[in-house]
Amino acid sequence: MKRVYVNEKWCLGCHLCEYNCAFANSDETDMARALKDIKIHPNIQVEENNGIYFAVSCRHCDEPLCVKGCITGALTINDGVITIDKNKCIGCYTCILSCPFGAVAPSEEGVVQKCELCMKTHDGIPKCVQGCPNAAIVFEER
Amino acid sequence: MAIDYFYPEYEVARNNDRCITCRVCERQCANNVHSYVEQLNKMTSNDANCVNCQRCVSLCPTKALKIVKSDNTFKLNNNWNQKTMKEVFLQAENSGVLLSSMGNPEPYPIYFDKILLNASQVTNPSIDPLREPMETRMFLGSTVHKIERDKKGNLINNLTPHLKLALPIMFSAMSYGSISYNAHESLARAAEELGTYYNTGEGGLHEDFYKYSKNTIVQVASGRFGVHKDYLNTAAAIEIKMGQGAKPGIGGHLPGTKIVGDVSRTRMAPEGCDAISPAPHHDIYSIEDLRQLVFSLKEATDYKKPIIVKIAAVHNVAAIASGIARSGADIIAIDGFRGGTGAAPTRIRDNVGIPIELALASVDARLRNEGIRDNVSLVVGGSIRSSSDVFKAIALGADSVYIGTAALLALGCHLCRSCHGGKCNWGIATQVPELVKRLNPNIGYKRLVNLLEAWNHEIMEMMGGMGINSIESLRGNRLMLRGVGLNEKELEILGIKHAGE
């Protein structure tokens, strides 16, 4: 299955992936209108240390601890993609505690949010991948 | 300094309605133009630092940025224009030789733009390259006609070594040091995929790139940086650099700040020490000395490599080329006055040399008049900007062209002409690791391949239009060219007729 991978050799730490993610998960068609004057909560976040940059998002693990720990069945695996049903989520945050990558986060609505590979919102290729200026983020089979 | 004579030449125009303060501009500017003002939640800019490289403009996700020419104006004067005045101010302040990068940007004539191409109508059919073979394969090397046969009467292959090009375009010399590792890797991989050649320039060949040596031309220049036995023997061809179009008559200078790590090792020059190539080769003060170097290199490589001699297009280029054609060289490369550079004294770059179109036309005609055109192939560079420039150069008499600037543009360069600063925001003309990584060769090489494949398609279309289906039949075919708006002397030198004739 295709997943999002990051090659830190080419990651510039420009943070554009974060903004592309936030835009992709908004309901707007114009990025400026979507993101102007707000604090974004993207599902991909650039970690940096000592000049090394790495964008982190959900790994879509084969045996995901978040799904195992979900007490309402809000988190499920569909064809390898871990998705969240925001109607079922009660905001207990067990998943946030159990994810070893810090890839699940609370959303402004109180329930959790995470990367769903742009499956719900967009065409085949996640927006973070499409918008990466240096091909550091790739969407591929490994 | 109490008085600042310089108002910024370019200004950052930010559309605050579109700016989402993502700060990518700030993170991507090595010149510290952009900064974030937290209290206002706004970006601000220091225009004085801006070199107009367009990196921020290209990366801004909401297209909130543009760089505009400042309209601050000194009192208008047709003699003392703004640029001239600024240069006086600069030198009055720093007392230095002015430095510039990339090619001569001044408004001299561009002859390629005053030459038009022919096409077939009625008497001779045009050929559709989508339906018929259209050949752009070219060989470079000496083809002095001499037939030898074995006892059975079969032809003996007595040709000296040649370069085989799938398309008549090569990447010109740009050293590792003046450009980055990733830029070199992009060029090398593109040359391999395209079936053409790239050129190491005078910076040696990085050990990682020996695997591309079948597509590598190595350079021997006046500083002899990076030259050793394996370097010569691994290459497809060896180029002796006598001159460069951007700075004829002077040598090269790579500042010590760029001679770090691998660059130092590859150049075989001490770290941190300026690498200065002398103006002349100190073993070549005359044409007979050149012949000795040509044959020294042939001896060193067992007569298996074609030797290229690269010269700048200067006033008596035809006579010089005639001498080189008799020196044992297999290929002559001529670099026009618009050719690029990583750093050159501004006065030299902007005032020395002649246009490549005229140099090429006169060299080709001279070699033919002397009956020695077959001794050598001709490669020209010095601002080949498009496939039609390639086409016109070949019709004027070139066998192939070198492109440098166009290749760098494909890699992202926006011709800000600040290479000598070493802070290239596109990761090309820099050795700063965090800038170098901005050029991902996986993207870079593909863009180079795209560019040259596109040009090659266009060349085929133009050839087909005039009923030619092999590039050899275009070479020197000046009847396919017509001048517009050129005077008789210019037409005479170019060896072409005026449109309508």
Next chain:
Amino acid sequence: MLKEGQVRIPSGCAISGMFSKSGKTFNGEDIINSIEIMHDRSNGLGGGFAAYGIYPEYKDFYAFHVFYDNTESKKECEKYLEECFDVVCLSEIPTRKVPGISDAPLIWRYFMVPLPSKLESMELDEREYVVRTVFHVNTNISGAYVFSSGKNMGSFKAVGFPEDVGRFYKLEEYNGYCFTAHGRYPTNTPGWWGGAHPFALLDYSVVHNGEISSYDANRRAIEMYGYKCTLQTDTEVITYIIDYLHRKMGLTYEEIASVVAAPFWQIIDNMPKKERETHEYLRNMFSSQLITGPFSILVGFEGGMMALNDRLKLRSMVVGEKDDMVYVASEESAIRRIQPNLDKVWAPSGGEPVIVTLNGGNS
């Protein structure tokens, strides 16, 4: 109006040729009939013939056919020829009055051998010596034009339709083993006899239908080897290329075909190794002698004839055989007119030479 040499004139054409492999001779009537049927492929602005084996009694002498504008140019040219050659016979070329042929220049014929002393002092090969004298006359003597200079062969040409030209020159009175013919359709009206075809140099003659797109590349290359393209016509440059490759370089006619109408690289790349190397060598070595753009040519030479199309076959050309006779023409009708019962008839593909020689001799 500018004439050939002052301006480049493209033209369409008809060609026809016939060759007896056994060396049997025949007169020029059939070739006139053959070219006549392709009347519409010419426009009356040029026609001509080359005939081989027609001067058996003078077969060891160079036969110069010369046009003169006036007696002064004739005087000057003859003075020059006498300095260079031993002229054993000179005469006006016999013609008859024919409607449609007018403004004839003076047309003279000379049988000559180079003066041995002169030849020796110039240290030249005999044929090179002859070529140089031809170039000298054609470029330096105003009003004189040598249009045929081979041994035991001759070219005959004029402004007019080819069938009229043939009758004008009384071709029925000449007997040879090979005739080629040309009807011209130039795209302007220079009306100069020297500009008609065939173009001949030594025993090489070329009739050509087409307009080559590689012209200036070919011209500028061949001029480097001492040739002067004074007419600026395709046929002239093709003749020089063939002379250069055959006489000076020693290539066979098969090899010449592989140079001027080279196979495409995609074909060469898939050939067996040895063949591939030969073709790659020839294309690389003689890249400036590749001819592109449409052409069908008939090359006449001593003891043989080669028919060749451009590599894409952009001009029609048909070959027919009957017993020892080989016919080549732009259209099959031109062959059927003179030989309705052919053993074999076919259209050679682009770049595929058809070479015929006397009694299977070497080409």
